[in-house]
Amino acid sequence: MPPRDGAGDNAALTNASDIFSLIATGAAVSRSALLERSGLSRVTVTQRLNALIAADLVEEAARTLPSGGRPTRVLGVNPQVGHVLVANIGESHLHLALMSPEPTVIAQSTLRYDVTEGPAATLDRIADGFRHLLSDADGDIGILLGIGLSLPAPVDYKRGRVVGPSIMRGWDDVDIIGPMVGHFGVPVYVDNDVNLMTLYEYRRHFRLSDDMLFIKVGTGIGAGFIADGKIFRGAHGASGDIGHIQFESEDAPLCRCGKLGCVEARAAGWAIARDLRALGFQADNARDVIALVDQQVPEAIMLLRKAGRVIGEVTADVVSILNPGLVVVGGTLARGGDFLLSGIRELVYQRCLPLATRELNIVLAPPQADIALFGTGQLVVDNVFSPAGASDLLNRIASTAGRPAADRPERAKRRLERAG
Amino acid sequence: MPPRDGAGDNAALTNASDIFSLIATGAAVSRSALLERSGLSRVTVTQRLNALIAADLVEEAARTLPSGGRPTRVLGVNPQVGHVLVANIGESHLHLALMSPEPTVIAQSTLRYDVTEGPAATLDRIADGFRHLLSDADGDIGILLGIGLSLPAPVDYKRGRVVGPSIMRGWDDVDIIGPMVGHFGVPVYVDNDVNLMTLYEYRRHFRLSDDMLFIKVGTGIGAGFIADGKIFRGAHGASGDIGHIQFESEDAPLCRCGKLGCVEARAAGWAIARDLRALGFQADNARDVIALVDQQVPEAIMLLRKAGRVIGEVTADVVSILNPGLVVVGGTLARGGDFLLSGIRELVYQRCLPLATRELNIVLAPPQADIALFGTGQLVVDNVFSPAGASDLLNRIASTAGRPAADRPERAKRRLERAG
């Protein structure tokens, strides 16, 4: 066992980022797997692994795997290597969390706010809230790995900006990443909340389905896709806008967007609530609709079933276009269970050709609160532990314990530039 | 200038695959770009580049780029490094070509065949046809880099098999790659023809649009997508099946698939031809429809405009779901020009929210024959010149001139395994 020295050899540390990334992403969790995946020699793998262990970034688990001879030791990231900060920005609430890299919640807080405060003031409040979470944290939680923000609006992921007018008034084309990087000096990621919910369901529950469709049915209706293992976002981050696809009918209802016959105007929580009010019931939103369904109110059930068939109609089109292997239905209205799901299945299996549906599963998302928050944590961790992110991270760790980058030999500088 | 020696140092050659891939893909075409992109030192880049030049795989172009000091020499793949074989398998024709890596056609042939001959006999005929093309080739065309096959059916790209019953009767779930690899011993790639047309348009005409939708309107109707620079295929290769999305109406026509109201039954070439026959005109397919449009027959123009609006309706849904930055319309009916395009634009701009359309372009594909064939060539070249493909290729080249893999030091063996 090599001597443990927290500072370690910093050049050796930054040089070990490829090994760190393989372990951190779960791509290789044993020495033999590292040998196979890295293409390096056994001695070099051992040397770099020892540097990571010495720096307390990686640890040997108690667990071993049988191999027919000496058992294989499992390797893993030290859970105390660091933490991430995430914020789910709603229309009236800010839900903040300090998370470990699994990601699991270490601490969290919820703040009320008003969207009219504007992005600059809101981002400052989020930064303050993050600092409170950090200062209240007990024990050694390692370094801040990165920050993630979830927004209920289309987000151009590469530019880190909201695109287009949306319910987040005043946020269109505003730089969100810059101010947050300014506050904390770590990588910052921003995405649309439905995309992050989709990422959560994929990574936590449906990992084997590399092409899956997530449909969020709540007060509004939206969709997220995993295509070949990655979030599909479209050219400007506005993919999945299925709520405003229109179907013609004589009684096409007016949508909030100003068009007639949108899926949302027929089947979203607000639309079902509208129809329930027309029948004399008290209902404002998706949650109220589900409360009435839970009370077995026949009219609420009837309207939910009808909504299921409308959602099924648009889902059928999406399935024809995208060819997913799995459809996951989540959001508040999904708590209606089979009242909603049966209509979705009926229309999808009716409308699509067998080629698209013969190996298609349509399921409800497992009930879980705050999945956008967990999805945001997952996004940050995935990026920070990627090969490029790991290189950047280990340079950051090394540079807090070593000489400045300007003094480094050329190779270390070049590695920094490539990671940048 | 290093001495030219065709056999070269084979270990040095396989070690240079990363440099070769960077040059071959166009990611780096100068020494300074190679330095930046490879992360290697200047001496190592030069050593590996010299090995590639000595092996006649890479050449220094006559062209230089001004730099303010000594001009930068442009590097490129030797056009005679090798060739690819491609086949476009139609319903009644086999269109074969021998292509250079640009890809451009060196030689080609067209064979009539019947789909009832079955896949085994057809693949044998294709192999024979490929051998004829090779034996007729003049001059040094280098080694066979790879083979590509295009099919008018959904293809599971990873498995290299047709999925589901289709117009290619008898091909469902048949191994296509195995027999062709058996014949020629090189990598073989199989994909759906619309995907390959999409790849061609993207790489040859719309390279800056990393999220684009290609709509093929001919006798049938289908779509292909480029998502973040890559072909989007779906879970089983059946994405883009927009022809069988149904819209309800009182007079919904019966489709060939057995459903009522499919987009294809309303707007495909065969459907317009059906409607023209009902009006007393002679028309069997998309080509006949366009011939009548070219003759300015009002009824043909009217039906084509109507088809444009139906296609526009489904395109609007696709645009809402996928958020492309560009829509390209191709296929035989696209020769109808603005008679078709104006209806597509009308419905897309009418039905979609501004968020999806404000930066969306909708254009006709430039006229060009055989774009699936060129797309197939592009697919082969992209794969063969990728980092993994280049490693495999250089191992193949080295092994035809060097000692057997079993005799190699451990590192060369490990590189082979990783490339495999």
Place this chain on the structure above:
DNA sequence: ATGATTTTGTATATTTTTATACATAAGTAA
């Protein structure tokens, strides 16, 4: 209890890569 298998540890010679330095080539601007 013993032998075989597989993993992991450690050492050393060789090879490859990098860092550094000096030099020349080929433009461009003054």
Place this chain on the structure above:
DNA sequence: TTACTTATGTATAAAAATATACAAAATCAT
């Protein structure tokens, strides 16, 4: 014509990686 800039060539010492070998640990089967 000269000086400056940038690219490219070449050489050498130092560092890193690899190949190879020997050894010990920890199971498992007999």
